[in-house]
Every structure is written in structure tokens, then in C-alpha cells.
Amino acid sequence: MPVFDEKEQERRLDFLRRQEEEELARVLSGKYGLTYLDLSLVAISSESLKILPETEARESQIAPFGRVGKKLSVAVRLPEDPKTRATLQKLTELGYSITLFMVSEESLKRAWERYGDLSYATESKAGVFEISSESVEELIGKVDSVKDISALMKDSISMKRAYRITRILEIVLAGALSTGASDIHFEPEEKDIRMRFRLDGVLTDVLTFDKETYHLMLSRVKLLSGLKLNINDEAQDGRFSIKVKETEIEIRTSILPGSYAESIVMRVLNPESIGVELERMGLEPKLFAIVTTQMQKPTGMILTTGPTGSGKTTMLYALLKRINQPGTKIITIEDPIEYHLKGIVQTQVDKGNYTFSNGLRSALRQDPDVIMVGEIRDHEVAETAVHAALTGHLVFSTLHTNNAAGTFPRLVDLGISEKVLGSAINIAMAQRLVRRLCEACRNKVPATKEQLETITRVAGAIVDRTLVPQELGAVYAPVGCPKCDGVGYKGRVGIFEAVLMDEKIETIMREKPSEREIAKAARYQGIPTLQEDGVIKVLRGVTSLDELERVVDLTQSV
16 A cells, blocks of 8 residues: 655645746746746846845845846846836836846745845955956966866855856956967766867867856856847857956857757957067068068058968958058958957947948948958958959958968959959968967977978978078977976967969969969969978977978878
8 A cells, every 4th residue: 555655745736836836927928028037047146136135125026136237137026016116116216227037936035045145245246247357357366277277166166155156257267368268168068067268279178067057157158148048949149348457358158059058158359369460470571571562552452361260360450550550541340349459440240230241331431541351251242342452442351261372263253353353452361370389398309200201392392492491300399388388389370371463363363263273373472381381380490290280281282
């Protein structure tokens, strides 16, 4: 005969009651035109609770649970109740922009219980939904390596207090800025969450942590980035910014639905890492002289090409800084503005009417001398940019092709006539980024037989022999030391190739040449290819042969 378990029955009835209550809140949300939310799935901000005393929150049947600046997320159960409306009006008069969410009574009770945590939430200075710039600055001083980030995060995760999510995000961002990470990846797996940083172009494991903490962090990142909390089956993109030592750093957030949970990638747009001088980009003296000569021309196009993450935008900024003079009017159309330059009119495209094409047309009406278009993506932008280059403007832009010679067929594919390219383009460059060997610990070693064969073959094809170092039998290898966090590499440098528009290239363009034919025709210019420029840097100890082979195919030949 089965035994009646009274406690188990009570638990089941309680569970059913809560389900019915959540369902009722979901139905009422449709009636009132509000978004339904279950606060058990959301991190509740202690700082936002401080805006309203506990007694007033309970009497009004509301709970502020999220705050970004003056934007306040408020949970309500009875939106038409006079007490609720009066309290919401009071918050509006205090200058808050309020977004209401429909919740159940159980959700409100959970939020009110957080008032007990207020006495503990002393570390979150700028609000739990706002990243504290002071805390980030303080943490940057404590973080020297990936191990430091991992240790600090483990300590914060173990706190089990509401404000720990803010602390964790502050550690993550401080760690990214301190180590120079370009991207932060949160990747949900079956049992836990994997966090990685992209350091010098290579993904590096930082730590794994529990899913409970991650779900709270996910909702915090969504609120910070202005994304929808209740959407978890669609990709979302947003952004927020933090200020560190008077430098505003933008964080671009991408959230993607996955098998186990939504994954997050945060791109760190740090002006300090983008604002590089042209002299430090890695251009060899011969190409540097050619590029600076082409920049002095009053008209034409200077194009940089390469895959995503190859440093094209950084190169454009370096070129703009070089020609930025009081007598020159420069306008940029970007997505997004990654680095603010004094004396330059910078504009940012949006999802509405201001696109690259109509932004470029508008910029031409402002009488500029120089225009920078973040990227040529389609026929309309390509046609307008070429027209600008032919009518008295110097145009800088980027294009997605694998090499410099591929620029010309790509523009033809976008609907530009071969006949005008000779007059429109000054120079087309291609680039990649390779990790720079740590100068404190790199080690000069004899090249292996295979390495020597590769170096000899590639270096032997270099047209301008003055660029080839005398010693071909030695290379430099990474070692690892405290200065490079044991990796053996510190920072990145560009490798380049270019095709200069001259009479010979302009003549063959009329014959609709292939990419390979253009590359062969340009060989006499004596500008090294990506492979050749990379091998020159290997022989000079700037990077290693293994690193170069990671980035370019050394088996290719022109």
C-alpha cells in the first residue's frame, strides 16, 4: 500500500500554484501590452533597488530590478493600481526613463528579498547594471596575466552575493584591457561555460565556470547592451561603453543562440590599440615611401584589403592621422567610429537611412578634400567612391579580397568599368597581422632543412634584392618570459603587399585580366608579396616562421 507523503504533495501543489500564477502574469502582459518576465531567470540589481525604499516598493507592488544610467527596468504586478501609478510617476519625476515588465507576485517577492543584500553591496560603486570605471581602473593595476584574471574571477564567483555579477564583469573587462585582448568569448558547453580571450589574434583559454553564474551574467550583459531579455532564440547585437582614464572604450556585444545556451562575444574597441602611427604599422621603407607619395596626391583611391581582423581599419586611421592638416577637410563614414580624431568630421552609419552609400553622397556635398569610407560593400558605394576619386577627392577605403591584385577584379564584379579604374585608383594594398616575437626572450637558432628550403625559395623570388637580409640560415624562435606571459610573442605587426597603378597596369586593365595576370604584371614594381614581406620580417627577427605560416600560405607563388 503506497505511503502518503504530505510534504511531497505540498511541494507539488506549491509548484502548480506558481505555474498558474506565472501563466496568469503572461496572459495579463498581453492585455496591458507589457513584456512578461520571470525574475527568477534575471539578475536583480541591488543598486536599482536602492532607488526605492523597500516599504514603498512592497506597498506599490513594484520592484526596480535593472538600471543603465537613467534607464530603469521596473517589474509590476498591477500596472493600473493607483499606488503603483503614483510611485512610477515619482520615479519619472526623478528623471528616470522607465520600461515596465509584467511579473507574478512570486517574482516580486524574490526581488524584495534582495533588499537584504543592500548592506553587502558595497563594492559596486556605479550600479550593478553599470560597470564602474573606478573599479575597472583599480583592477587593471592588479591584472598582469590570464592567470590573474582566472584567480580573481574564481574568488568573485564564490562570493554568492547579488553584486558578484558586476564584479565578475569588471574583472573580465579590466583583464581584457590589461592584456590587450580584442575579443571576449563566452561559450556554453554541456556542463559548464568556457571563457576565452583573443590575444594577438589567437584565442586563449581563461577559465571555465558554472552555468548559474553565466545565466545571471547573460541577462546583465543584455541589459547593459540594450538587448531584449526575453528573446533567447534569435541573434542580437548591441553595445555599451566604459570610460577608463578619460578614454572611452566601446564594447560591441554579439549574442547567438546555441545548443546549450546563448553564447556571447564582446569586441573591445580600445582607441589606445587602434590609434597606431603609420611608422609603427610594419611597412618596409620602400613601400612606406610609395604609400606616403600616393597620399600626397589630391585625387584618387587608396584601398586596403584583407580578411576581417587583418588591421585594415587601423591602417586607414594611421593614414588619416598622417595627412590630417589644418588646411584639409576630411570626412569619414564608419561602422562604428572606433577612434576619434581631432580636426576630422566623423560620421557613423546606422540601421536606418544613414548607410555607406547615402552617407558618401551626403559627404560629397560638404566639400571635402579627403573622404574615408569604412568599407566598399556594394555597387552603389563602389560607384560613388570611384566618382569621388575622379572628381577631385582623395578617397580611402577597404575591400574584402585576399590580395592586392584581387582589388581590381573585385571592383569589376561590383559593376565598375575597367576603363575608369586606371584613373581612379592610386594604390591597392593587402595586409595581414602576425604576432611579434617578444624582444626580451626571442632566441636566434639555425634554420632546419625544411625551413631553409622555404626561406630560400621565397626570398629567391624577391625582385628588389636590396630588401633581402644577407643571412638566410638563421631564424628566431619564441621562448616565453614574464614580459610576454610565457607565450613568446608580444603585440602584432603588419605584413603587406601592394599594386601601384601605373601605365603598365592601366594598359593591361583594358584586357580584363585575371587576378594572377595582374600580380605577374606588377612584379617589375619590386614590391614584395605578403609571403616575401613575411619572410623578410622572419629573417630580421620580427616574427617566427611558424607564425608566418599560420597567417599566409608559403607554398603559393606568383
